[in-house]
């Protein structure tokens with residue numbers, strides 16, 4: 001299986017292109033990575049932002065690690081963005097993704113993605129509001145696809161999340177979004193499917209099943225976030241912990257579905273209190289377990 005790491009494990013710890021590329025390449029032995037906006041904030045003034053982002057791109061290039069995509073992280077995930085309750089907030093959400101696309105272009109990375117965002121508590125309960133805001137979000141994404149193509153990107157990605165108050169959450173929602181965008185965008189929009197989101201049983205019940213996701217929207221899945229979870233919350237644990245996702249299950253899924261390039265990106269989020277030594281050793285152990293199972 002094609003293994004890579006979302007760089008969220010490294011935030012606050014290993015900074016700068018050379019230093020972080022060394023961790024990914026030499027310590028973890030990985031050739032693929034997904035950059036996170038928790039390392040460089042798309043809202044930073046563009047000159048400094050792009051200089052720092054390019055330093056990451058150069059460090060990874062020199063170490064022969066491919067940054068496949070740029071993705072929203074914890075900070076980005078806290079805002080309502082495209083599905084916010086007011087036009088002003090939605091416009092800021094669109095601007096956030098636009099800036100992230102600009103940063104992605106500066107790094108010469110081909111793909112940028114994020115979740116769409118949450119509805120407010122009130123909007124989430126109002127089908128008409130949901131639909132109106134959703135339509136506007138589709139238009140914003142079509143617009144951004146134009147900007148992304150002009151900037152040199154080749155695809156965008158949206159990550160479904162395990163909340164009924166957001167969109168998309170289920171596999172059926174995700175397929176709807178893909179169909180609604182099909183043919184309308186200047187570059188393809190694909191799904192970043194997170195195992196820990198898809199297997200969230202309180203929301204999806206018996207549909208918390210990765211094979212079901214493949215049946216319903218497998219054609220649109222660009223890559224996967226992998227993480228260990230108990231299925232009860234979105235844990236982002238590593239595979240050194242017990243849970244419902246084992247390296248064997250991941251390897252079996254990869255083989256059965258004859259996957260070739262939809263990278264398994266480890267998306268591990270550690271408590272900030274965890275020591276740097278622990279995080280590095282734990283990441284190394286997890287990569288070893290995944291390699292053994294592959």
Ligand SMILES: [Fe+2]
Nearest residue numbers: 159194225267
């Ligand atoms: Fe994820």
Ligand SMILES: [Fe+2]
Nearest residue numbers: 194196197234
């Ligand atoms: Fe998550």
